[in-house]
Amino acid sequence: MMNRMFRGLSLSLALTLALVGCSSVKLDDVPVEDKSATSATGQPGGGGGAAATESQVAPVAADSAAGTAAGPVNVARLIYFDYDSYVIKPEFQTLIEAHARFLKANSARHVTIEGHTDERGGREYNLALGQRRSEAVRRALSLLGVSDNQMEAVSFGKEKPAVQGGDEEAWSRNRRAEIVYR
Secondary structure: OHHHHHHHHHHHHHHHHHHHHHHOOOOOOOOOOOOOOEOOOOOEOOOOHHHOOOOOOOOOOOOOOHHHHOOOOOOOOEEEOOOOOOOOOHHHHHHHHHHHHHHHHOOOOOEEEEEEOOOOOOHHHHHHHHHHHHHHHHHHHHHOOOOHHHEEEEEEEOOOOOOOOOOHHHHHHHOEEEEEEO
16 A cells, blocks of 8 residues: 555656756757858848858759669569559569660669558558568669669558549559669
8 A cells, every 4th residue: 555655656756857847948049040042241141232242152063863874774663563563563673674784784783672562551560561662672673783772672551652533543643663763
């Protein structure tokens, strides 16, 4: 009986201390210092128009086609799968063989194989299925002689659909693995 009271008192004390510790954090304070440009007069925000300090950061030109620019010419990079399956269909065998030939001839090149699913099913299930799809393509390339250190298999599950929609046509285009050169 006394042991129970001691445990209850200890637990209450621990919770009180935790709450007191949390209350010392000021949530309204901004933890980031304002580093906006200042004008020649020292006013934040530039207030002096042309006298404002220019940023020394150069913009980055991102090439949205960079992942598709390299690789074998005129060879598709998408492998489509049946519903709830990670079996590579025979019609995609020549595509995989072409990528394997290219990767073996260019041992400095690397690919990421991205597995995707349609929107049906839970998040965890679709991430696992997308991973199985990317791993199936990775294994096929490996069996054709591509070095394992040239490939990485990842899953996006249903997070990056190729096509929006809730019909079979959209779902069939989202059940895929993409070979992305980097």
